[in-house]
Amino acid sequence: MRGRALPLTLRLYRGASSAAALLAPAWLSYRVRKGKEDPARLAERRGRASVDRPDGPLVWVHGASVGEVISVLPLIERLDARGFRVLLTSGTLTSSRVAERRAPPGVIHQFVPLDARGFMARFLDHWEPELVLIAESELWPNLIAELGRRGTPVVLVNARLSERSARRWGKLPKSARALLSRVDLCLAQSEEDAGRFRGLGTHRVEVSGNLKFDTPPPGADPADLQRLSRAIGKRPVLLAASTHEGEEEMVIEAHEMLVSKIPDLLTIIAPRHPERGEEVAALAQSGDLNTRQRSLGELPDRETDVYVADTIGELGLFYRLAPIVFMGGSLVEHGGQNPIEPAKLGSAVLHGPHVWNFSDTYERLDAEEGAFVIGDALGLARAVYALQKDEELRGHTIDSAYATVTALGGALDRTLAAIEPYLIQIRLQRR
Incomplete structure (x- = not known):
């Protein structure tokens, strides 16, 4: 890139992806x-x-899915307020809907092209961005190669690289160096992430912190909140948020253990992929649990055991109703989901051992007693029972979680300061 020959592995990838485009x-x-x-x-x-x-200067911001898009929205709002037009891309249906609802009105959303040489070239020929901001760890070879060929500055924002991913890239050191040496600036979430990027050949790396700490918590429609709150009444609530396949069975098993001691418990399950709502409801019903689904317009009543929250963009509603939240993607080997939102909205957080996607955040929460690790259905049931019955413990956990995530803010200002030279250059070029 930038005149240097690509390593054989990347040349093979480019050829194979061009063939696969057919x-x-x-x-x-x-x-x-x-x-x-x-x-x-x-x-x-x-x-x-x-x-x-x-018309005018265009900044392309890319986030792979919902979490990445949400994390860059405050950055996009700042760019938009300064007069920069923003193209936001993502790769999932759910993230496109989040962008439609939450991005500033002038922001254009497009689905990111598949990583084939011709697709990327066509995309860049049309949009011609002056600056590209890529969230977290989206290192697609054809995307990076095409940007390098055109000399377009690339900045990795909120960048993270897990130890597992670093080991994989480390097996292809020439390819990793060829890609990452093309990155103009890498703004890493942590010192550990920064070290991994440097070790793979990234030239300019700074630690800016995690943008997710500066993202406002998700909102909730007041009327919906009132309706649901009235329907639930004073029942104790457990929310299993962003669950993945294999976890719902454990949540249901934990519910069945708990109802002998907390007979009026309502368990809300919000699958990470809402289209799995019917599947999750069927799992609960197979255990003779009274189940209702949000996507069908149903509200929980006094007989409801499990309420399946299979809609998009309503986690903010359920976080406000649940003082105890189990964060999914952590009892299966997915890497965990973002615990910052429930912590900001007054929930005690429980999670499994597989949280490498947010390892630094969970380590801080665990150390400050704002979250607790559980290993299986029995561990989940025990933790929920302890937090439900001990108001002092629950209050301490909620307060600690909020204090921890609040103290870790500031990444947005640091990110804006770091990309300021690029924004100034865009203005000068346009003049």
């Missing part, structure tokens, strides 16, 4: 059938824009 229509059709693509916007996945490029 199969893109079949692959995208399959994903449409699975409910993972918007059939009206498939052309975007092949690099064909669905709207015109706006």
Whole structure:
């Protein structure tokens, strides 16, 4: 990149991905059938824009999925307020809906193209961004190569690289160095992340902190909150948030253990992928549990054991109703989900051992007694029972969680300060 020959592995990848692009229509059709693509916007996945490029300086911000998009929204708001037009891309249906609801009105959302050489070239020919901000760890070879060929500055924001990912890249050191040496600036979440990026050949690395700590907690419709609160009444509530396949069974098992001691317990399960709502409801019903689904417009009543929250963008509503939250993706080997939002909204956090996606955050929460580790259904049941019955323990845990995540803020200002030279350069070029 930038005139240097690519390593053989990356040349092979570029050739293979170009050949695979011929199969893109079949692959995208399959994903449409699975409910993972918007059939009206498939052309975007092949690099064909669905709207015109706006006039003026354009900053392209990319976040892979919901978490990344939410984390960069405050940054996008700041850029928008300063007069920069923003193109926001993501790769999932759910993230596109979050962008539609929460991004500033002038922000353009597109689905990121599949990482094929022709798709990326077509995309960049149309949009011609002056600066590219890539959230976290989206290092697609054709994307980086095309940007390098055009000399477009690339900044990794909120960058993270798990030990597992670093080991994988470490097996291809020349490829990792060829990609990461093209990155103009890497703004890492932590010193550990920064060290991994430097070790793989990233030239300029700074620690800016985690943007997720500066993201406002998700909102909730006041009318919906009132309706649900009235329906639940004074019942104790356990929320299992962003659960993955294999975890719902453990949550249901924990509920069955708990009802002998907390007979009026309501367990709310919010699957990470809402389209799994029927599957989750069927699991609960197979255990003879009275179950209702949010997506069907149902509210829990006094007989409801499990309420399946299978809608998009309503976690803020359920966090406000649940003083105890189990964060999913952590009892299975997924890497955990973001605990910052429930901590900001007054919940005690429980999680499994597999939290490498947010390892620093969970370590701080655990150390400050704002969260607790559980290993299985029995551990979950015991922790919920202890927190439910001991008001002092629950209050201490909630207060500690809030204090911990609040103290870790400031990444947004540091990120803006770091990219300021690029923004000034864009202004000067436009003049």
